[in-house]
Amino acid sequence: MYDSGKIIVGLIIFVGLFTSPFWYDANSKAGEKPDLVLPAKENQKACVESAAFMRSSHMVLLNDWRNEFVRENVTTYTSSNGKTYDMSLTNTCMNCHSNSSQFCDRCHTYMDVSPYCWDCHIEPNNPESSK
Numbered sequence: 001m002y003d004s005g006k007i008i009v010g011l012i013i014f015v016g017l018f019t020s021p022f023w024y025d026a027n028s029k030a031g032e033k034p035d036l037v038l039p040a041k042e043n044q045k046a047c048v049e050s051a052a053f054m055r056s057s058h059m060v061l062l063n064d065w066r067n068e069f070v071r072e073n074v075t076t077y078t079s080s081n082g083k084t085y086d087m088s089l090t091n092t093c094m095n096c097h098s099n100s101s102q103f104c105d106r107c108h109t110y111m112d113v114s115p116y117c118w119d120c121h122i123e124p125n126n127p128e129s130s131k
Contacts, residue, residue, distance in 0.1 A: 034106035048077065048085050048092065059115070062089065089121050 047054050049061065065087040068074040077085045086092050097103045108115060 034110045036103055036106055047096070048079050048083075050080075053080075062093075062117075065089075089117060 049057075054061075065077060069087045075087055077087050079085065094100075104115075104117075
């Protein structure tokens, strides 16, 4: 085998190129989870569902709310603990999570998603976001 050197060099280049996305992820700061600013409300100690549920499935919940509200005229949501809430992004969710740049946007940027919430909803005025 007179070309074994070329084959070995080619394999090394191939393995390097094939694994480059893994090396990039391992060395980038994109893997750091965002530090969220959680709401501080005296009267509101919990979200409409558990924190674990909201982290994994809040978009499913919001889509269900939209569909039920628009298509079936259902305006209240009963959570797993039996408490009822208005099905409203701006009047329920944004009461506590009023600073979308410090709460929503951090996770959405980390997950590289572009939600379309503000295509229809008006983002609440936030005096802290203009600082």
